[in-house]
Amino acid sequence: MTRTGMPGRLCIIGAGYVGNGLARALRQAGIPYDQFEATGEIGGNWAHGVYDSTHLISSKKSTQYVEYPMPADYPTFPGRAQMLRYLNDYVDHFGLREHIEFDTEVVEVRPLDRTGMAGWAVTLSTGERREYAGVVVANGHYWERNTPSYPGTFSGRQLHSKDYKRPADFGTGDRVLVVGGGNSASDLAVEAAAAFGGADLSMRSGYWFIPKTIFGIPASEWDRVWLPMPLQRLGFKALLRLSYGRYERYGLQKPDHELFSKDVTVNSSLMYALLHGKVRPRKEIARFDGSTVHFADGTSGEYDTIVWATGFRTRFPFLDESMFVWENGQPLLIEHVLVPRYANLYIWGLVAPRSGAGKIISHGSDFLAEAAVAQRLFPVPLSDLVARRMPARSSILAGSAEILTRIRLLRRVLHGHCRRARMLGDVASWGARRGPTPELAHRGPARELPSPAEASETVRPTGVVETEVPV
Incomplete structure (x- = not known):
């Protein structure tokens, strides 16, 4: 009709x-x-x-x-x-x-x-x-979930961040690998570490991480007045250097793109977890072999669960x-x-x-x-x-x-x-x-x-x- x-x-x-x-x-x-x-x-x-x-x-x-x-x-x-x-x-x-x-x-x-x-x-x-x-x-x-594919087969549990609600969704094993570098990836890596004592976070490249507050002011409230992009980048990079210092200190890769040319990750708890050894950074996945995940730098790890926080x-x-x-x-x-x-x-x-x-x-x-x-x-x-x-x-x-x-x-x-x-x-x-x-x-x-x-x-x-x- x-x-x-x-x-x-x-x-x-x-x-x-x-x-x-x-x-x-x-x-x-x-x-x-x-x-x-x-x-x-x-x-x-x-x-x-x-x-x-x-x-x-x-x-x-x-x-x-x-x-x-x-x-x-x-x-x-x-x-x-x-x-x-x-x-x-x-x-x-x-x-x-x-x-x-x-x-x-x-x-x-x-x-x-x-x-x-x-x-x-x-x-x-x-x-x-x-x-x-x-x-x-x-x-x-x-x-619409985006889940990348890699050579080989992973034998453990897999889920997308869209389907995660609470720690029970990680499954029964305590070896968790979170894949991604965005807000959800950071949150879920920290949440898995709190539940199991530790977790790994695989990132294909470097990301720009921004604290939720800078000098006590929410980071979102610094974006009040329009400025040319070069000035925005210059000012924010100075604030980030004062807040976090060099990302390499946390075991993170240096960003491979200019600030604000891609999404930034706004998170304060991840840096804390990295410095305390609760979350361990990993390079991009190279291939799977059962429960073993091989990474691009030649290292590997055994995991029960992979969480794909890889966007939409x-x-x-x-x-x-x-x-x-x-x-x-x-x-x-x-x-x-x-x-x-x-x-x-x-x-x-x-x-x-x-x-x-x-x-x-x-x-x-x-x-x-x-x-x-x-x-x-x-x-x-x-x-x-x-x-x-x-x-x-x-x-x-x-x-x-x-x-x-x-x-x-x-x-x-x-x-x-x-x-x-x-x-x-x-x-x-x-x-x-x-x-x-x-x-x-x-x-x-x-x-x-x-x-x-x-x-x-x-x-x-x-x-x-x-x-x-x-x-």
């Missing part, structure tokens, strides 16, 4: 930290919407994707929604149960729960015309098909993924949100900020509510108009101050286009006078983006998001 929605009605996929922030903005703006959650709970990854001992790696001040602060009695770094309570309280405070259809998965999203200008058809797990003016994808990017792959299984242009496993998006050459489709939450995402979600959701309404003024995808000034990029890494600055710029660009459209009065004729939309620019080697037809030949995503603990 196909049900046509109200004019201007939107579909939100996901009822997690990001999706609910947008639902609040749409409700306050008076924009009708339906919201679908595949599970029976509020909270997304916080409800079903993290371990019991998970705590924020960013402070409550930088993680809370602007419009709904966390309780005053919450600690600086709230835990999983507190985050879930906060997210549920947020939903109830703004009256969002009644608009969420739980245990309803979105299985297919297709444009009603070539670019989505006419709207989108959404097929649900119930078999029902609904039509919407636009779709917001907020399904998160911490769910970005996927949109309900969309035709060939509609995106992929680079390094991530889709090219304009400001992490707009899809080149498509209208009324918004990817919300595909960003890894260096500090808490609260302000980004609050201010970005307000912008998206404006963008959804503004799209009705134009005869071409809004993404094409914005791309003339703001190029499409594939990187999901950014500083919070940078993102907030660009959200303000994006809103000014949007308002400028809207004023121009209203001044001309006849939007359709204005679009004709402007001529065809130019090719979208993007950062990186100069080349043209393929057309939607050519994009069908694009290789499917293979990149990995390694930071696993929500901010």
Whole structure:
């Protein structure tokens, strides 16, 4: 059965930290919407994707929604149960729960015309098909597990960090190897060491480790003012040298990449465990031989359990993924949100900020509510108009101050286009006078983006998001 929605009605996929922030903005703006959650709970990854001992790696001040602060009695770094309570309280405070259809998965999203200008058809797990003016994808990017493969066969227990909840999940043996260098890998290595007296941590290369606080200030709160990247790196490296010194002192490899060019690991307990001999660093795995794991430096160890804290792959299984242009496993998006050459489709939450995402979600959701309404003024995808000034990029890494600055710029660009459209009065004729939309620019080697037809030949995503603990 196909049900046509109200004019201007939107579909939100996901009822997690990001999706609910947008639902609040749409409700306050008076924009009708339906919201679908595949599970029976509020909270997304916080409800079903993290371990019991998970705590924020960013402070409550930088993680809370602007419009709904966390309780005053919450600690600086709230835990999983507190985050879930906060997210549920947020939903109830703004009256969002009644608009969420739980245990309803979105299985297919297709444009009603070539670019989505006419709207989108959404097929649900119930078999029902609904039509919407636009779709917001907020399904998160911490769910499709990435598990690398190595020569040989390991005879012990294996699990991904996504499936770990508590120490009992390590199994009956006490020899644990954690693989990875991100937040989850660090946490689980320390947790295994506390449970069994020791654990090994295998890393394929060097990572940048940042303490949770610097001079008593949460690391996430140092990202307050936008600065050019060279200055950010210079300042943060000085702070890290004062806090941790040289990583080699802890037995860790020197980072093989520039600071902030990949995800950083925010953890203070790992360094303590390394200095006390509770966690032993290992090189990358070379091969398996039963319970023996051989490492790239020629050493080996015997293990009962391997925990793969090796990140996730970005996927949109309900969309035709060939509609995106992929680079390094991530889709090219304009400001992490707009899809080149498509209208009324918004990817919300595909960003890894260096500090808490609260302000980004609050201010970005307000912008998206404006963008959804503004799209009705134009005869071409809004993404094409914005791309003339703001190029499409594939990187999901950014500083919070940078993102907030660009959200303000994006809103000014949007308002400028809207004023121009209203001044001309006849939007359709204005679009004709402007001529065809130019090719979208993007950062990186100069080349043209393929057309939607050519994009069908694009290789499917293979990149990995390694930071696993929500901010």
